[in-house]
């Protein structure tokens with residue numbers, strides 16, 4: 109599948125083509141299909157911040173793809189690559205993702221066109237607060253209208269700044285913490301949000317291997333134990349996914365591709381140690397015991413059972429798709445496979461677990477956080493006494509083993525987190541299983557639908573169309 113000119117499709121064109129492929133199987137009027145597919149609006153803002161004695165102008169975006177349910181929801185990306193096409197594609201994916209996992213949100217996405225590494229934390233804080241102010245003026249951040257979350261280049265810290273700035277601007281609003289998710293635990297966050305997307309990738313893989321007939325379609329047998337895995341991007345999503353499948357499910361991560369190259373160890377990399385190495389040195393190069401490959405992208409073409417692209421969109425494209433040897437690709441990142449590449453991979457019998465399902469763990473747990481903020485209650489409260497006793501014992505044991513005395517606030521956070529985390533993980537597991545079943549049902553029962561992506565889009569579009577139909581559209 110290529111676009112009309114035969115060139116590589118843009119990210120938004122790829123998402124649209126994938127949408128059209130699934131929509132063709134649904135009995136929905138062309139007008140309604142168009143209404144569901146298009147991005148409702150995109151706000152572009154240019155604002156100045158005085159930094160280092162100069163006024164610096166920053167460009168930010170917030171795309172609102174669909175408001176068939178409100179608030180709309182989606183991450184905030186900080187990267188030089190951020191542009192209108194990208195945020196619109198990501199916002200569309202949010203709409204389809206939320207519909208698939210039945211999170212009651214429309215789709216949105218935004219970002220700032222900057223490299224976070226170019227700025228000091230106090231500068232990033234000023235930029236983020238100013239961006240929040242600009243978004244707030246237009247209800248593009250609000251507990252009832254538009255709720256951002258972390259994405260590439262942002263995390264708990266940026267979400268805390270956004271929440272704090274929003275609260276400052278709306279001091280009488282009791283629900284102000286619900287204006288953004290992915291906040292730190294002591295600033296209205298929820299246990300398990302940081303790991304949620306990677307955890308969701310692990311749960312999605314477990315769902316896949318639970319059905320031997322699905323795994324056989326990829327030429328794979330058994331479960332995750334001993335499967336060889338290559339990961340691209342060891343950031344929030346890639347790190348947690350790699351850590352969980354290797355440490356908990358016995359998979360072997362044989363290569364990790366990062367910005368500065370790749371490291372390979374056919375006996376399996378220690379992901380926790382590799383992450384520490386990246387944090388302290390800034391890249392994968394020099395990781396003890398592993399072979400370093402400067403042209404990291406070459407590893408996308410290396411043999412493995414499972415490929416986890418968890419970095420950027422378009423990393424598998426028409427130029428390298430024919431050389432990909434993975435049997436199964438799980439799209440932890442959004443849009444890592446272009447529409448052109450998707451067609452090549454399918455032709456070669458490679459099974460793809462699509463982004464709108466694979467990385468839905470983030471928005472699922474964000475939904476729990478939003479509900480927690482609106483209800484003003486801590487999840488797991490009923491279990492508190494029992495959990496507290498358990499957590500206190502654990503903390504005491506940790507103190508003994510490490511010879512450290514933890515602060516009271518650390519202990520309080522640890523204890524609060526203990527009971528909530530179980531609830532969050534079980535809610536996430538349940539959601540991932542439910543969505544897998546609904547994709548599978550379409551994949552199994554529609555002879556003309558032969559891939560999981562089309563099946564997943566089919567489920568989403570059907571659900572959004574039903575929502576419009578109940579409005580009489």
Ligand SMILES: NC(=O)c1ccc[n+]([C@@H]2O[C@H](COP(=O)([O-])OP(=O)(O)OC[C@H]3O[C@@H](n4cnc5c(N)ncnc54)[C@H](O)[C@@H]3O)[C@@H](O)[C@H]2O)c1
Pocket residue numbers: 258259260261262305340341342343344345346365366367418419420421440441442443467468470471
């Ligand atoms: N954070 C979330 O909760 C979440 C939820 C759903 C989807 N996603 C998607 O997952 C992907 C990663 O997001 P994240 O939050 O983990 O971001 P992140 O910034 O924490 O991590 C991205 C990682 O990819 C690496 N990277 C960037 N460009 C690369 C390249 N060209 N080659 C190799 N490595 C590269 C970075 O160095 C970094 O380690 C994005 O597509 C994002 O939209 C994130």
